[in-house]
Amino acid sequence: MPQISAITINDGAASPVATTFSPIGKDDKGVFWFEQTTPVPVNALGAFRIGYKQTRVLDSKLQLTGYSKVTYTLAVPTLETLGNNSAGIIPPPSLAYVEKARLEFDLAERSTVAERDNTRSFAMNLLGHSMAIANIDSLQPSYS
Numbered sequence: 001m002p003q004i005s006a007i008t009i010n011d012g013a014a015s016p017v018a019t020t021f022s023p024i025g026k027d028d029k030g031v032f033w034f035e036q037t038t039p040v041p042v043n044a045l046g047a048f049r050i051g052y053k054q055t056r057v058l059d060s061k062l063q064l065t066g067y068s069k070v071t072y073t074l075a076v077p078t079l080e081t082l083g084n085n086s087a088g089i090i091p092p093p094s095l096a097y098v099e100k101a102r103l104e105f106d107l108a109e110r111s112t113v114a115e116r117d118n119t120r121s122f123a124m125n126l127l128g129h130s131m132a133i134a135n136i137d138s139l140q141p142s143y144s
Helices: 113-127 130-137
Strands: 007-010 018-026 032-038 049-058 064-080 094-108
Touching: 094 113, 113 130
Parallel strands: none
Antiparallel strands: 007 018, 018 032, 032 049, 049 064, 064 094
């Protein structure tokens, strides 16, 4: 079983920047969080975060169903500075908005490693498909 360690992934810039996320622990909902440490955010409010949770799925009678649920979340905040105050001092940036992504897998525990690898690969490739790129990057719907 892999141990919790730092995660380093590239962003989507024209010249990609590797961002390292360090583990910071679980919240009260059992989500394990990683927070951006490199490059160091100027303001902690602007730090990117990755959340990870894995649970075994129970039915309404609290019996195991043979499925595990793996959920990753990504939070990408944007800061803004609203301007100078009357004394000409620039206030610290505040949080303008947070873009979020959630990727959730419902995986049969009896499936093979190769089947789960195939599902993960399909998910990664779906996000690289031109339709998904247009849906996400340009907010273009794909229905007629």
